[in-house]
Amino acid sequence: MTRKGILFVISGPSGVGKGTVREALLEGRDDIQVSISATTRPPRKGEVDGVDYFFMDRETFLKKVEEGLFLEWANVYSNLYGTPRDFVLNHLNNGQDVLLEIDIQGALQVKEKMPEGVFIFLSPPSIEDLAKRLCQRGKDSQKSIEERLAACEQEMQQMCHYDYVVINDRVEDAVSKIEAIIAAERCRIHQ
Amino acid sequence: MTRKGILFVISGPSGVGKGTVREALLEGRDDIQVSISATTRPPRKGEVDGVDYFFMDRETFLKKVEEGLFLEWANVYSNLYGTPRDFVLNHLNNGQDVLLEIDIQGALQVKEKMPEGVFIFLSPPSIEDLAKRLCQRGKDSQKSIEERLAACEQEMQQMCHYDYVVINDRVEDAVSKIEAIIAAERCRIHQ
Numbered sequence: 001m002t003r004k005g006i007l008f009v010i011s012g013p014s015g016v017g018k019g020t021v022r023e024a025l026l027e028g029r030d031d032i033q034v035s036i037s038a039t040t041r042p043p044r045k046g047e048v049d050g051v052d053y054f055f056m057d058r059e060t061f062l063k064k065v066e067e068g069l070f071l072e073w074a075n076v077y078s079n080l081y082g083t084p085r086d087f088v089l090n091h092l093n094n095g096q097d098v099l100l101e102i103d104i105q106g107a108l109q110v111k112e113k114m115p116e117g118v119f120i121f122l123s124p125p126s127i128e129d130l131a132k133r134l135c136q137r138g139k140d141s142q143k144s145i146e147e148r149l150a151a152c153e154q155e156m157q158q159m160c161h162y163d164y165v166v167i168n169d170r171v172e173d174a175v176s177k178i179e180a181i182i183a184a185e186r187c188r189i190h191q
Numbered sequence: 192m193t194r195k196g197i198l199f200v201i202s203g204p205s206g207v208g209k210g211t212v213r214e215a216l217l218e219g220r221d222d223i224q225v226s227i228s229a230t231t232r233p234p235r236k237g238e239v240d241g242v243d244y245f246f247m248d249r250e251t252f253l254k255k256v257e258e259g260l261f262l263e264w265a266n267v268y269s270n271l272y273g274t275p276r277d278f279v280l281n282h283l284n285n286g287q288d289v290l291l292e293i294d295i296q297g298a299l300q301v302k303e304k305m306p307e308g309v310f311i312f313l314s315p316p317s318i319e320d321l322a323k324r325l326c327q328r329g330k331d332s333q334k335s336i337e338e339r340l341a342a343c344e345q346e347m348q349q350m351c352h353y354d355y356v357v358i359n360d361r362v363e364d365a366v367s368k369i370e371a372i373i374a375a376e377r378c379r380i381h382q
Contacts, residue, residue, distance in 0.1 A: 121380070164378040177378055183371035187355040189312070 005092035006185055007114055008032070009100045010178065011107035012122030013152040015134045017168045021122060022101040024175045032182070033091045035100040038070070041079035054084060072102070072109035083110065097182070104155045111161060118185050120178060121162040125169045127152060196283035197376055198305055199223070200291045201369065202298035203313030204343040206325045208359045212313060213292040215366045223373070224282045226291040229261070232270035245275060263293070263300035274301065288373070295346045302352060309376050311369060312353040316360045318343060 010025075012018055026034065038054040040061050049055045056064075061080045065073055073082030083100060091098050100110065100117075111119060124130035130152055134145045159165055164181055168174040201216075203209055217225065229245040231252050240246045247255075252271045256264055264273030274291060282289050291301065291308075302310060315321035321343055325336045350356055355372050359365040 120378075159380060162380055164375065165380050166378055177374060180371040180374035181378060183368060184355065184375035187311075187357050187368055187372060189350060189353055189356050 003095055005033075005094065005096045005098060006182075007088065007092060007098050007100065007110075007117035008178075008182060008185070009102060009107050009110055009117050009119045010122055011102050011104055011119065011162070012168070013124065013130065013155045014103065014148055015130055015137070015152075016122050016124050017133070017171065017174075018101050018122055020171055021168060021174050021178070022099065024171050025178055026099070032097045032099050035083055035088055035098055038064070038073075038082045038084050039079060041081075054087075071113050072106040074103075074106060085113075097186075104158050108158065108161060116190075118164070118181065119162040120181060121159045121165045122174065123156070123159070123165050123167050124152070125167055194286055196224075196285065196287045196289060197373075198279065198283060198289050198291065198301075198308035199369075199373060199376070200293060200298050200301055200308050200310045201313055202293050202295055202310065202353070203359070204315065204321065204346045205294065205339055206321055206328070206343075207313050207315050208324070208362065208365075209292050209313055211362055212359060212365050212369070213290065215362050216369055217290070223288045223290050226274055226279055226289055229255070229264075229273045229275050230270060232272075245278075262304050263297040265294075265297060276304075288377075295349050299349065299352060307381075309355070309372065310353040311372060312350045312356045313365065314347070314350070314356050314358050315343070316358055 010018055010022060022034075026032070036050070036052070036054060038056055038061060040056060040058045043049065043053070043055050047053065058080065061082065064070060064084075065082070069085050070082035071085050071088060073080060083102070083106070088098050088100070102110065107119060110117060124133070127149060131145065131149055134140055134148055140148065166174050166177045166181075201209055201213060213225075217223070227241065227243070227245060229247055229252060231247060231249045234240065234244070234246050238244065249271065252273065255261060255275075256273070260276050261273035262276050262279060264271060274293070274297070279289050279291070293301065298310060301308065315324070318340060322336065322340055325331055325339055331339065357365050357368045357372075
């Protein structure tokens with residue numbers, strides 16, 4: 001019998017660098033399947049259905065919501081995004097580990113449905129550091145940054161629902177800690 | 192406040208290679224304190240009290256047993272061996288991680304007293320492989336090997352009391368898995 005795969009969830013406050021860490025983590029390894037989101041937003045140039053996202057119209061998406069076919073979903077700037085349940089479950093049942101990179105609200109929804117997942121909280125070294133990151137990436141207005149920082153202080157309190165905390169001080173260090181967590185969890189005896 | 196240290200227990204059937212793995216693991220790292228056993232056996236040439244063992248006479252040892260000063264103890268060929276509780280606790284309270292390499296009976300005793308420890312079961316790839324190891328090291332008679340193998344089959348059933356299982360196929364692989372477990376546990380959020 002094949003062992004069941006493990007669901008690894010990388011999550012953390014907005015701006016902490018989840019995407020960068022995920023990309024660095026996956027570079028050169030093919031032993032973990034990234035979860036692919038469904039979305040109602042139209043494909044951008046070069047995006048491929050089933051690779052970057054599962055693109056679908058609003059009606060199809062909401063029908064799937066009703067049928068319980070998302071592990072979590074959210075409305076982001078009027079576009080709907082969700083994590084297709086069966087895509088994740090099928091890989092896990094085939095013995096393949098799955099990686100899901102997601103915001104904190106989404107992670108908490110996933111945890112309700114799949115408490116056996118491994119939940120990793122990616123944390124900024126400090127609120128000051130997060131402020132610096134948000135300013136440096138230059139995508140956000142002063143007001144938006146202040147709102148994000150206030151949200152972050154709230155979000156940090158959700159850390160207690162996670163299994164691990166990894167401080168994203170240097171990307172290489174965060175990645176090697178997550179690699180260690182993946183290797184360790186593969187040795188875990190489930191009681 | 193300093194974080195409390197973590198107790199890592201490496202354990203497994205007799206002959207699986209616990210000592211070799213422990214030595215390879217500790218080579219070049221000083222971030223983990225090895226637990227030093229107490230014993231009533233006389234020091235061998237070159238052995239230093241407080242470094243290799245805490246040497247003590249039988250009366251002192253048994254008094255400590257009565258006072259509950261050992262996390263576990265056992266009688267091995269008429270010599271008493273034990274894990275001094277305070278040595279371990281003092282290091283943990285100072286924020287230092289402690290490594291204890293011990294047989295399965297000892298590990299189960301330690302787990303009763305310190306269930307918060309991280310218990311790693313070092314497993315042979317198979318009973319056949321363990322038989323080969325025992326024959327190759329040439330220390331044991333045919334009868335003794337047969338007894339050990341029967342004991343091992345029993346001992347393998349204790350695996351369910353552990354947190355992790357690491358198969359000692361190649362020493363380097365076992366060591367890197369234990370390194371991953373140590374790194375991961377240092378990121379763990381205790382709930």
